[in-house]
Amino acid sequence: MALIVQKYGGTSVGDVDRIKNVAARIKARCDEGHRLAVVVSARSGVTNELIARAKTIMPFPDDREMDMLLAVGEQETIALTAMALHALGVPAVSYTGGQAGIFTDKMHTKAKIKKINARPLQQDLNAGKVVIVAGFQGINDDGHITTLGRGGSDLTAIAIAAAIKADLCEIYTDVDGVYTADPRLVKDARKLAEISYDEMLELASLGSKVMQSRSVEFAKKYGVVFEVRSSFNQNPGTIVKEEVAYMEKVVVRGVALDKNQAKVVVNNLVDKPGSAAKIFKTLADANVNVDMIVQNVGRGGVANLTFTVGRDEARKAEHALKPVLAELGGGEVTVWENVAKLSVVGVGMKTHAGVAAHLFQALASHKINIEMISTSEIKISVIIDEKRGEEATRAAHTAFALDKM
């Protein structure tokens, strides 16, 4: 008999029929003898609807009131889910974030969880009830309702799992696990049975979109083992956990392609101390997130600086830099939006040499030009022409024999 936390996203509880489906899945787990704490999101669409209503009143509503408003989405779902369980004869009780003892800091709309007082949940779990917790929301020390920002419901599930020392945390979503590559791009992509936190973090930050980094970081910090799986079928998903020895035998676990990339080139920058610092300070102040950076110092005291940003931030970066370059004594900015980032990820890289060479070789054999390179202990990323992105993904997938995993 295990203590399990389950999380169902907005699509999984999108309407009354899907909520009934979720209740049936929960009941099945209960019938196997397990105890369950279940985290649910707002029905898909509800949050956007509420935001739209607020924006017709005011373009930039107050953050505290926004949290008050958005919290109703999950509150509706927890009540309906509890009712759906009652209809199946399963004892269940719903909890708002605040009632579940999820205490956060005061940063409305993107609050961080500070602590969880799990006593009330524990009591109901011990009494044999399924507890249904509103995802995405908490309460601060002053009793105000806060929300956790994007990916907040996953974070709620993992934090609850840590707090009640759950044996397993199941994250139900609309994909049925983590794949060696995006199955829409690579037909031979395989679902991974297991993946380490660090690999999952690299994939999350690479835009594989299964989960936000912060939830994975939280799970890693508290050692919460979780499984990503689909609420629409019974397939086993992918278990995310601390890296174990055998994982290192696999050099590369997955390939990811991120098309939301732009390359910004600053040419003829006067090469003097502090230029780069000034440029990146300007970008930080403009809230532009910089990813890869390459600098070449050329002849005649001028340098070329190249960096990548999210594509939707490229024009903002260009706009912010122009006055600064004038100040620095010269330089032109050019934005290239037709690039993509290809990454290969695997904890096994740490102990295997030649991974980068193997990737470059694979791309070379397809005559795909590499524009920028960045590496970490468990990841190699290259910037390439967006048009060749999918071909490059398939080439890397084959080169590392991921179709045979």
Add this chain to the structure above:
Amino acid sequence: MALIVQKYGGTSVGDVDRIKNVAARIKARCDEGHRLAVVVSARSGVTNELIARAKTIMPFPDDREMDMLLAVGEQETIALTAMALHALGVPAVSYTGGQAGIFTDKMHTKAKIKKINARPLQQDLNAGKVVIVAGFQGINDDGHITTLGRGGSDLTAIAIAAAIKADLCEIYTDVDGVYTADPRLVKDARKLAEISYDEMLELASLGSKVMQSRSVEFAKKYGVVFEVRSSFNQNPGTIVKEEVAYMEKVVVRGVALDKNQAKVVVNNLVDKPGSAAKIFKTLADANVNVDMIVQNVGRGGVANLTFTVGRDEARKAEHALKPVLAELGGGEVTVWENVAKLSVVGVGMKTHAGVAAHLFQALASHKINIEMISTSEIKISVIIDEKRGEEATRAAHTAFALDKM
């Protein structure tokens, strides 16, 4: 500078434009220098929509979960109303029932307010903010969300007014006050500038539908003076307060007609001790509310018992009584649904004789037959043929010169 509580019902906050209108009204009061606590209901229709969604999951959902679900209706409105005030530059902060310190008993879906901890509200009011409180909801000692049942938002407003010692409580609704009679029936009906709690209570229980009795009772108990007025115009409404000497000069303050009535006649009831007790115990057990009762003992040891009930409960009463009459040794039940109750109300009756005679004379002059009579200190009610109801209302209105008030 006064401290004012305002309450806006579901129609007044029915959509974003109406919420903006409410915000403008609140701002106008603030600009006059007053401090405001505002209670709002769920947008009209939202509560019924949520109930319908719950019923597709389960015909009789759990009361606790129903409260969890229904509470989202007001929570949405408070956030949107606060935003609409911000848009007008008015500092405002929203409060759920629980955050506003409204503590209730544990009777989910029809909780009673036990106490209010108004400290947080007071602090925000003292800081110059408008506080927006979710009507209809509270929290019990275990931290569970409760709702107050029908008319709950009025009750919230009056209870808050008592707790913060407001100078005035304004109940905004879709009628603009209390009239001497229903203006749809009696063209000459006048709006009353003032009315006593007791008169208002009689009118509430008579189905004038402006307000539920419990809110008026609460106001009377705590001496909360309130005004019933419309959110769609600027007309002064009706002030409800403790009776004052000059009110007694007016013998009759209003005439009400209640068509939701049925007369149940039990003929040939064997007249023995305990028969009536048995009958009314049976009706109470079946949750049938009995209003007027008349008993005649005839010849031959049989009695006739006549009573009135809400029309929608008449068949339930008939159904419940049949087996009991058999047990009691005989009697037939007949239901008459074509009756109405006409009442005249006024605290002045206490000190004026002949009011009943004056009413009976007015009806007699129109050849309207009186089937049953019931009186209290400040009310006389008669049961008449429903078809003659409106004519009788006009006759009574004229007889007591209410058109000249």
